[in-house]
Amino acid sequence: xxxxxxxxxxxxIPLILGITFISFLAMSLVPGDFLSNLKxxxxxxxxxxxxxxxxxxxxxxxxxRYAKWLWGVLHLNFGISLSYRVSxxxxxxxxxxxxxxxxxxxMLFSWAIxxxxxxxxxxxxxxxxxxxxxxxxxxxxxxxxxxxAFLMMYLALKTGWFPIGGTFSVDYATLDPMSKIADRxxxxxxxxxxxxxxxxxxxxxxxxxxxxxxxxxxxxxxARAKGLSERVVIYKHVLRNALNPFITxxxxxxxxLLGGAALVEAVMNLQGLGLLLLDAVRSLDIYLxxxxxxxxxxxLLIGNLLADIALVAVDPRVxxxxxxxx
Amino acid sequence: MRIRLGLIYLSAAVAAxxxxxxxxNRPAADHAKQQILYRATPSDPRTFNPILITDATSxxxxxxLLESLIRVNPITLxxxxxxxxxxxxxxxxxxxxxxxxxxxxxxxxxPVTSHDVQFTLNVIYDPKVPNSFQPILLIDHKPIVSETPxxxxxxxxxxxxFAPLLYSIGIPAIPAHILEPIWKAGNFNHxxxxxxxxxxxxxxxPFHMTRYVQSQVVQYERNNDYWMKDEHGGQLPRLHGxxxxxxxxxxxxxxxxxxxxxxxxxxxxxxxxxLQQKAERKELDITVREIGVDTGTxxxxxxxxxxHYVKNGVTNPKLNWFTDLKFAQAMAHMVDKKSxxxxxxxxxxxxxxxxxxxxxxxxxxxxxxxxxxxPKLAADLLEGAGYHLSKPGVRTDPxxxxxxxxxxxxxxTPDRDQMCAIFKQDLEKLGIKVxxxxxxxxxxxxxxxxxxxxxxxxxxxxxxxxxxxGANFYRSSGNLHLWNPFQPTPATPWEAxxxxxxxxxxxxxxxxxxxxxxxKIQQILHDQLPIIETVRQKRFAxxxxxxxxxxxxxxxxxxxxxxxxxxD
Numbered sequence: 001x002x003x004x005x006x007x008x009x010x011x012x013i014p015l016i017l018g019i020t021f022i023s024f025l026a027m028s029l030v031p032g033d034f035l036s037n038l039k040x041x042x043x044x045x046x047x048x049x050x051x052x053x054x055x056x057x058x059x060x061x062x063x064x065r066y067a068k069w070l071w072g073v074l075h076l077n078f079g080i081s082l083s084y085r086v087s088x089x090x091x092x093x094x095x096x097x098x099x100x101x102x103x104x105x106x107m108l109f110s111w112a113i114x115x116x117x118x119x120x121x122x123x124x125x126x127x128x129x130x131x132x133x134x135x136x137x138x139x140x141x142x143x144x145x146x147x148x149a150f151l152m153m154y155l156a157l158k159t160g161w162f163p164i165g166g167t168f169s170v171d172y173a174t175l176d177p178m179s180k181i182a183d184r185x186x187x188x189x190x191x192x193x194x195x196x197x198x199x200x201x202x203x204x205x206x207x208x209x210x211x212x213x214x215x216x217x218x219x220x221x222x223a224r225a226k227g228l229s230e231r232v233v234i235y236k237h238v239l240r241n242a243l244n245p246f247i248t249x250x251x252x253x254x255x256x257l258l259g260g261a262a263l264v265e266a267v268m269n270l271q272g273l274g275l276l277l278l279d280a281v282r283s284l285d286i287y288l289x290x291x292x293x294x295x296x297x298x299x300l301l302i303g304n305l306l307a308d309i310a311l312v313a314v315d316p317r318v319x320x321x322x323x324x325x326x
Numbered sequence: 327m328r329i330r331l332g333l334i335y336l337s338a339a340v341a342a343x344x345x346x347x348x349x350x351n352r353p354a355a356d357h358a359k360q361q362i363l364y365r366a367t368p369s370d371p372r373t374f375n376p377i378l379i380t381d382a383t384s385x386x387x388x389x390x391l392l393e394s395l396i397r398v399n400p401i402t403l404x405x406x407x408x409x410x411x412x413x414x415x416x417x418x419x420x421x422x423x424x425x426x427x428x429x430x431x432x433x434x435x436x437p438v439t440s441h442d443v444q445f446t447l448n449v450i451y452d453p454k455v456p457n458s459f460q461p462i463l464l465i466d467h468k469p470i471v472s473e474t475p476x477x478x479x480x481x482x483x484x485x486x487x488f489a490p491l492l493y494s495i496g497i498p499a500i501p502a503h504i505l506e507p508i509w510k511a512g513n514f515n516h517x518x519x520x521x522x523x524x525x526x527x528x529x530x531x532p533f534h535m536t537r538y539v540q541s542q543v544v545q546y547e548r549n550n551d552y553w554m555k556d557e558h559g560g561q562l563p564r565l566h567g568x569x570x571x572x573x574x575x576x577x578x579x580x581x582x583x584x585x586x587x588x589x590x591x592x593x594x595x596x597x598x599x600x601l602q603q604k605a606e607r608k609e610l611d612i613t614v615r616e617i618g619v620d621t622g623t624x625x626x627x628x629x630x631x632x633x634h635y636v637k638n639g640v641t642n643p644k645l646n647w648f649t650d651l652k653f654a655q656a657m658a659h660m661v662d663k664k665s666x667x668x669x670x671x672x673x674x675x676x677x678x679x680x681x682x683x684x685x686x687x688x689x690x691x692x693x694x695x696x697x698x699x700x701p702k703l704a705a706d707l708l709e710g711a712g713y714h715l716s717k718p719g720v721r722t723d724p725x726x727x728x729x730x731x732x733x734x735x736x737x738x739t740p741d742r743d744q745m746c747a748i749f750k751q752d753l754e755k756l757g758i759k760v761x762x763x764x765x766x767x768x769x770x771x772x773x774x775x776x777x778x779x780x781x782x783x784x785x786x787x788x789x790x791x792x793x794x795x796g797a798n799f800y801r802s803s804g805n806l807h808l809w810n811p812f813q814p815t816p817a818t819p820w821e822a823x824x825x826x827x828x829x830x831x832x833x834x835x836x837x838x839x840x841x842x843x844x845x846k847i848q849q850i851l852h853d854q855l856p857i858i859e860t861v862r863q864k865r866f867a868x869x870x871x872x873x874x875x876x877x878x879x880x881x882x883x884x885x886x887x888x889x890x891x892x893x894d
Contacts, residue, residue, distance in 0.1 A: 031777075032768035038380055039771050039805070042787060042798050044458045046805050051456035055515065085373055086521045094540050150577070157581050164581050170364065170543050170569055266575045271541030275574065284768055 001312070008308075012301050016294070023293045024066050027286045033058055034082040034284045056082055069290060078294070079287035081280070088291035092273065098167055099272040102191055103261070107253060109196035110203055115246075117200075118207025123234060125212060133204070141201035145194055146263035152190045153268065162190050165269035191268050195261055203246075210242035244315055251307025254299050357589055358872050358891035361566040364588045366573040370541055374527055375518035376498040377449055377457050387544055387570060391529035392498035393430065393553075395443060400881035403688050403791045404837075405492045409438065409499055409530075419487035419835045426478040430553045432501050433528050440474040445502035445509075447472055455514050462494040462795060487833045489840055493792035501528045532563040532887055544570045554887050564875075564890035583868070584610070590869040590876065595674040598866050614868045618880040619676055621683045624742075624786040625857040626661065626749065628654065628731075630809040630817075634778035643727040644781060648809075652711035654855035656704040658697035660752050663861050665699075670744045671863055678859040680848045682793055685880050688837075689793045691845040694852045705756055721757030730759035731781035736767040742784050745860060749784075774808060783808065784860075791881065793844045794832050800824050800847060809856045820854050 035052055038044050053059045057068070072079055078088040117137075121130045156162040163169065168183050175183060214220060215238055223233050262274030273292060280288040311318045357364055371384040376392055379385050397408040410424040430438040450459045451469045463470060468485040475481065484491065508517045518527060524535035532554070533546035546568040554562040571588065573579040583591040584604075593601055593614070604610045628648040629635070635645035647653045663677040679696045682689050712724035721729045733750060735742045743764065750760040760782075765773070773779045785808065787799065798804035802813040802821040816822035824847050831843030851857060867878040872891050877884040 030768065032772035036768040036771035036775070039775050040787075041380065041458065042796050042806055043462050044380065045461040045798065048456045048458065048461060051453060055456060083372055084370070084520055085378070085516070086519050090521055091540075153578065153581055157585050160585075164585055164587065165573070165578050166571070167542060170545075170571060170587075172539075173537060267578060269573050269575065269578050271572075275541075282766075282768075 005305075005309075008305055015301065016297055019297045020070075020290065020294055021066060024069070024286070024290060025062070027281075027284065027289055028062050028065075030284060032284065034286065037283060056080075069287065073294065078291040081288040082285045083280075083283055083288070084285075088288050091276065091288065092291055092295065095271050095273045095276055098270065099261075099274070102188065102195065102270060102272060105188060106192045106195035106199070109192050110199035113196070114200045114203035115207055118204045119211060119234070119239070121204070122208040122211035122215070134208075137201035137204050139201075140197050143198070144263075145198045145261075146267050148197065149191075149194045149264045149267040152194055156190060163187050165267070167270055191264060191270055194264055194268070206245065206249075207242065210245065211238055214238045214241050240314075244311060247310050247314060248307050251303040251305075251310075252300070254303030254306070361564070361891055363565050363568045363590070363873070363889065363891075365568070365570050365590055366579045366582060366588050367544070367570045368572075368574060368576075368579075370572055371520055371538075371544070373519055374522055374535075375514075376500060377446070377455065377459065378515065380458050388498075388527075388529075389531075390533040390546060390568070391527060391531045391535060392500070393438075393529075393531050394496045394498045395424065396492065396496050398493065398496060398791050398881070400879040400884050403686065403881065405496070408496070409443070415835060420484045422482045422484070422491070424480045424482070426480070427553055428478055430530050431551050432503075432530050433534050433549065433551075434504075435551075436501070436503055437477070438499065438501075438530050439477040440480040441477070442499045442502045443480050444472050444474050445506055446497055446499050449500070449505075449509055449514060450497065452509070452514070454512070455509075459494070459497055462490070463497075465491075487835050489835050489837070490792045490794035490832055493790070494795070499530070501530075504528050533568055536567075541572050541574075543572065552887075556888065562887040564888060586870070589873060590867070590878075593866050593868050595672045595863065598674060599672070601868050611871045612868055613871055614866060615878075617865050617867050617878050618685050619683060619864050620862040621685045621789040621880050622787050622862075623678065623681050623683065623789060623857075624784070624860050624862070625678075625681075626657070626782060626784055626860065627809050627857045628657070628782050629778065629780055630856065631778045631811070632817075634780075643723055643725060644731060647713075647723060647729065647731075648781075650711060651854065652707050653713070654858070655697070656707040656711075656756075657753075658855055658858045659700045659704040659707070660749070660756065661697070661858055661860060662699045662748055662752055663696075665748055666745050666861050669748065670741050671861065674864045674866075675861040676864065678862045679852070681851050681857065681859065682844065682848055683789050683862060686789065686791060686793070688791070689841050689844045691848040691852075693845075694848065697858075701752065701755060708756065715757050719754075719757050728759065729757065730761070732761045732763055733782045733784070734763050734765055734770065734773075734780055735784040736770050737764045738767075742786075746784055775805065775811075778811075793847075794828065797828055797832075800828055818854075820850050824850055 033053075034056070035049050035058065038052070039046075039049060050059075057065060060068075069079060078092075080086065081088050081091055084091055117133055121133050124130055152162075153164055156164045163186060167187055168180075169175075169187075172180065172183060211234075215234075220233060220237055223237050224230075228236075261270075261272060262278040264270070265272045265275040277289065277292045279285075280292070367383055367386060369381075369383045371387045372381050373379060373384055374388055374391075376385075376388050379388065393409045395409045396405045396413070398404070399406045409426055409430060411427050413422055413424045415422050424440075424443070426438065426440055426443070428437075432438060447463070447470065449455055450457060450463060465485050465488045470485075470491075471483040473481050473483075482491075482495075505514065505517060508514055520538070520540070524538055527535055530549075532549055532552045534549050535544065536547050537543070537545040548563055548566050550561065552562060556562055556564075571582070573582060576594065579588070579591070580593070580597055582588045598614065601610070601612065601614045605612050605614055630645070630649050632641075632645060635642040667673060667675045667677070677696055679694045680691045682691065684690045684692070708721065713721055713729060716722045716726070716728075723729060733746055735746055746762050746764070750762050753760050770780075770783075774783070774785075787796070787806075789796075793800075796806075799806040799808070801807060802810070802816040802825055805811050807813070810817055810821075813821070816825055827843045827847050827850075831840055831847075834840050834843065852859075865880050869876045869878075874890050874892050875885065875888040883889070
């Protein structure tokens with residue numbers, strides 16, 4: 001196991017180098033650079049652009065810039081965002097907390113709904129419940145999340161039950177501590193619902209098909225033949241065996257935690273990383289993009305590793321010592 | 327397992343109870359009682375350093391922190407007193423003496439003196455501090471030399487008479503006692519970044535910043551020591567505070583206005599009608615008012631750059647079409663402004679004729695005659711110049727080349743998309759093939775600026791009160807002289823004439839004698855058609871009726887210090 005871990009960790013180094021280099025290359029090959037946005041400003045002359053290029057180091061060759069960036073990263077200096085002129089770390093830090101709270105809650109939300117429903121539906125295959133819930137699942141899957149976000153914002157406007165977007169109220173700083181927490185939760189409900197509901201459908205379908213597959217396997221028949229009650233069969237035997245893909249998925253979603261909700265963030269005005277990254281890519285704010293890419297990569301790799309380790313714990317059939325010996 | 331599932335539901339129930347049980351204890355947000363004006367801004371500030379700002383949001387958000395040397399009146403567009411109470415121009419037209427107010431203080435109690443203004447100029451001219459004030463304050467590449475005979479007088483010596491100075495000198499003065507040591511240490515480029523604690527931003531304007539939370543809110547409180555007083559000697563500004571919520575999405579901003587979370591709003595054309603109806607039906611107690619038209623310009627332009635079209639001694643026929651005045655006239659008659667206004671802008675726009683907006687009452691040329699939409703006339707013009715239909719739907723030039731070109735603009739602007747689609751359809755009726763290819767803004771800029779690889783472009787510029795600020799666009803050597811930038815010597819007589827007129831207009835110190843030079847420039851652009859004007863959107867403003875003295879103009883708020891909420 002130790003050997004396996006060591007190999008996996010060593011493997012990460014070339015992976016991280018490769019991914020960051022390709023991203024850096026892609027960002028540099030796009031025509032124009034961060035300063036292109038300023039070039040159409042009539043009061044900014046080419047001389048000022050040149051001075052800014054020198055200040056940001058954009059006039060140096062690609063390899064030199066990459067090497068400098070990498071050297072900085074080794075010293076935990078992720079560079080300066082070109083558009084905000086502050087360190088990339090401080091920008092990402094301030095939003096990462098919000099994004100993690102939001103993503104983690106919506107993940108919990110969708111798992112808490114999807115898994116029980118998946119079980120119910122699978123156990124009662126082809127019943128009315130199965131049909132209705134499957135239909136709802138597909139419906140949830142096919143409604144784009146930004147559209148759902150708009151609907152929810154409209155709901156908030158019409159009913160006044162929820163705040164219209166934002167992460168907290170304008171007067172947040174003046175509230176007492178309990179109200180602060182309540183204010184945060186109040187602002188979280190709609191985004192968590194919107195983000196959670198689109199993940200629910202996929203998870204539910206996965207759970208259903210997993211259980212259906214295992215329900216018909218031979219060890220389940222054996223368990224039934226032993227005279228175990230249906231409840232014990234489902235919960236103790238089928239469910240445990242159905243969980244493996246979910247652990248892998250949990251690992252992957254660690255990387256997703258920080259990205260993928262840019263559209264919903266824009267509509268619901270949540271200051272998360274997705275929108276920051278999207279803006280950074282569009283304005284070619286290269287160091288900000290690189291900082292996010294690096295963080296995403298590391299989280300994804302670590303998530304995968306954790307998932308693999310968790311699999312050993314859950315499933316005795318998984319054994320990495322043989323893999324490591326190859 | 328049943329127990330565990332039970333646990334999940336139990337915790338869900340607890341969570342739900344928490345959510346339901348937690349109530350936010352707050353006094354009802356009463357903007358009027360608090361005298362705090364709530365607004366929205368589309369993005370985060372990039373910096374709080376007024377010298378380094380290059381984007382509109384940052385300048386809006388720092389605008390109330392610092393008083394500028396002189397201001398521009400948003401109604402008359404004439405320079406008026408700011409930090410400088412009055413100023414005199416010496417008879418040689420090269421020396422301007424500014425007399426500063428004696429009663430202006432920095433937030434930390436220090437007086438604002440001529441040394442602060444001089445320090446600001448020194449920073450602006452520092453080559454290690456790239457900034458957008460530098461180009462407009464360099465006169466023939468030479469800086470203004472300033473001296474400070476006493477604490478409240480600053481004398482500026484110009485290398486030559488330069489009238490636009492009175493507009494470009496509207497610079498915000500920055501505090502020398504705070505920033506000079508930082509500048510001397512070489513750290514000015516990192517001073518007053520967005521990570522600066524707001525109480526460290528020492529300004530002298532009507533409001534000081536109290537809080538900034540990234541992507542959420544910027545809050546201000548009134549500066550009780552502000553120098554301005556109203557006609558009864560009352561302290562200005564009247565508002566006790568301001569708050570800007572950062573709302574990136576326009577629809578979300580609209581919803582916030584509808585729900586009353588923000589107090590003022592600049593509606594888009596499609597929202598104007600909706601708001602007017604809501605106001606009429608008394609659903610919302612608001613005012614919706616048309617405040618004027620766009621101050622900028624939005625135009626089609628054809629590439630006339632030989633560096634792109636002449637390769638290895640072979641001239642691309644497109645260069646011949648695009649420099650042919652008859653072709654340009656035909657194109658001008660093919661811009662269907664009426665359809666653009668009704669289809670793209672819901673009727674809330676006006677045809678644009680002159681390059682300088684009619685909102686610029688001083689420099690706009692009102693005497694130009696618009697090119698009417700007339701496909702028949704356009705076809706005649708093309709026929710007359712030898713561009714014939716070789717077969718139905720295919721028009722060729724005198725040498726037999728098919729008329730076909732690329733049309734581009736930046737992506738992500740639905741109104742420009744639709745305008746290009748309308749133009750393309752109309753041209754296809756004349757047998758001209760148009761390939762519409764919108765490009766990401768940075769890519770487009772690269773083509774305009776470096777590779778010159780484009781044929782026809784729909785492009786817009788913002789406008790200011792001083793036309794000389796657009797010199798990089800008008801001048802043949804300018805980088806924004808889109809159709810043929812960076813010319814070593816003017817390619818055509820009319821471009822040479824524009825260059826001369828610009829010099830003359832800038833060196834005429836008598837304000838009354840300046841406009842004719844710029845009228846002539848607009849006339850030349852209108853006749854020679856390097857740019858084909860399209861339309862100008864109407865601008866609207868909407869605000870809650872509980873606000874008094876709110877006077878939005880297209881150039882900015884008029885007397886913003888007087889804004890207040892009505893007392894109950």
